[in-house]
Amino acid sequence: MTTALSKLHHQVDYLAQQAEQFDNAKWFAKNRYIQAQPSLFDRTVFATKSLQLTDYVDEIKVTLTALPEPQKRHAYAFALEKIATQIEAVIKVLKSTSVWAKENKAHYPKKAKVYRSAVKKVIQSSQELYQELSQNHEFERRLIEMVELRKVQLNNANPTQAHALNQEILTLHARLGRCRKAISATEEKIQLAEKQQTR
Template structure:
């Protein structure tokens, strides 16, 4: 029992450090224009976190809640469920730590995409306004097909991660995260195309 108490204290100590880092990164990210491309997209697979957010602090809160659950399980000497909960916590803490380390690279990539978007908008502003309806709907159809393929890829990757050995989980979790972000960007593009169609048809 004493060992379990010590383990819980260690987890809470780690959580305090994670929370501080999460607050700092969330605050820093909120000041980046490129972060808008990452908003409303979950950072992790639904199999890893039930939280759906682009804020690190929300995932820390989920880990804190699971730690409180673990503490109650230990007090009730429920060893089997305790071991299961500890395994989940280890995966979540490791994945969150990896995401912290990848934060700069993710936002640098987003900034490059934002710059590219601005350049395309500048060069194609006039063409976009007068784009024929047929081409707009074709573009929408292509994006829907891309969304379908990404969703299937994401599902397959999550299934692969569920069956993968522990030493490959971090890599697969990063791949799942990247697919979530690509799917989010695709859906944002679909929303913009649909808005363009509404504007186009309202003028005709």
Template structure:
């Protein structure tokens, strides 16, 4: 009789659990943060065989365990009945705790979701800003190179003016080489400036 009453009490508790589980599952399904918890088990494999992110699925397992308990009691299998009752009690207690922790778990998941979104945003901003920074840095380096070439060219021109006939031809060749390098540098500057215009027009 006592076992019979215990079974009845378990089914009453399960009815309440099922109602709460259904409400929470419905509420969780509307949360973006729940996407991080989907298809992940809520409990240890030592406690539940079920592998789900839905509370209702765990209530179904407890129902199944309770039906097994009822058969064990009818067959007067006291040893297994005692073990089954202890397991069911642990499952019910764990499910109650999970109900109370549901909000905190989803708040933590939302924080992780926010952090992921923040990282994606920073990465997207970097993808836009970094190329622009690289172009301007490259332009700055070429302008510095142009400045150094102009200074070198000025120095060589002064040397050539004061040069003897023996070194004049050599200095003339150096001046020509510097003019060629300066021309290539200015072409590179023009290309970089064009790339900057294209990049900024796309963004």
């Protein structure tokens, strides 16, 4: 598991503790409006229907442990973004009581931003590697095109031009070799990251 993803897991565990304390305090027990509702959140945010905050944090945990594979970038990013939205929703409920807000203000002033930052780091760690790989492949494609162009030019070149073109081709092949090494290195990083995230 990557450092960023591990940190997010720890923060969700902490959120679960806060939710449990909130439920044990029975903040909504005397609120008739809340008691009449089937759930605390809109169904577009949570599938869970409950008046217990811990049940919603449990849904976040399930989503977090069942994340799509990182190579499925759009689905992976979408799932993490949903987790961020769910975390913010839970924090809003926690902050709805003056006691919780007062107790946590000094120690956790911007908790929602901290959670969203943790989610963002998980997304970036994966997306940046794929972006790097894409850029390297594009660079490789351009170098191959340049080599092929020089080879075509060789057909109509005089001896002096041919010598210069051959030197350029050698230089381009050297750059192409370095580019392919970079591609292999990035692919290894992606494989390592994916193994860590599925542990």
